[in-house]
Amino acid sequence: MITSFQxxxxxxxxxxxxxxxxxxxGVSLPTIQRMEASEGxxxxxxxxxxxVVGAFDRAGVELIGEHARSEDGGRGVRLKQPGPPRPAG
Structure with missing residues (x-):
């Protein structure tokens, strides 16, 4: 499952x-806009x-599902499970 945040x-x-x-x-711009405007x-x-997932994959972006491991290495971003806010400093 892909999220708008991903x-x-x-x-x-x-x-x-x-x-x-x-x-x-190979999809329309309004389709991408609609997909990204959703929450979750x-x-x-x-x-x-x-x-869309195939396009990301061909371009070298791995979309990692929740609780899934990333075995390919490389750079990336993963959203952690939300926790209590930490004070800055």
């Missing part, structure tokens, strides 16, 4: 905008989700 983070890692991601995935897991047609 999509935005994946685009940031690649340094691409929504239009470029849409072109990479992205909803949509399975084939559309597969296209």
């Amino acid at each position: 999509m935005r983070a994946g685009r940031a890692l690649l340094g691409v905008d929504q239009k470029t991601l849409a072109e990479m995935a 897991p992205v909803r949509g047609f399975v084939d559309t989700l597969v296209k």
